[in-house]
Amino acid sequence: MLKSVTAGGNIRIHKNYFHISGAAVLIEGDSKDWFESGAVNRLEISENIFDNCAYIPAWGKAPIQVSPSAKKLEAGSYYHKFMSITHNIFRCFDRRLLWIKNIEQVIFTDNRVELTKAYKPVSQNRFVTEHVGELTLQDTESGI
Known part of the structure; x- marks a missing residue:
């Protein structure tokens, strides 16, 4: 199980199954209190299966969540740098895919989304973004 990822270098999450x-x-x-983890430079998430993730809202806002604890958000300045999410399968009981905050560039392309009835829907927001510099969202094959 992969839970939290923070590293200054390049990270690749490839061919995993998540439930x-x-x-x-x-x-x-953490740029607010403890300063115990740093920013992500480049993160590539590809060819994974996200199977009905984040069914307890207090433990996750979406299958993929970027939520640094910056004190203030400044125009043109971002905590995290780059994330690409490509060629994944999202099996979802509601519309949530990404909850992202304070990142310079995000690419979400060529993913497949399948609707399930595994849990009661939590939210109808597919993408929640706050302080994102450049966001590329390509239509996904979807049942939701």
């Missing part, structure tokens, strides 16, 4: 009650991939970063 977890919270966020499958959680990118944090």
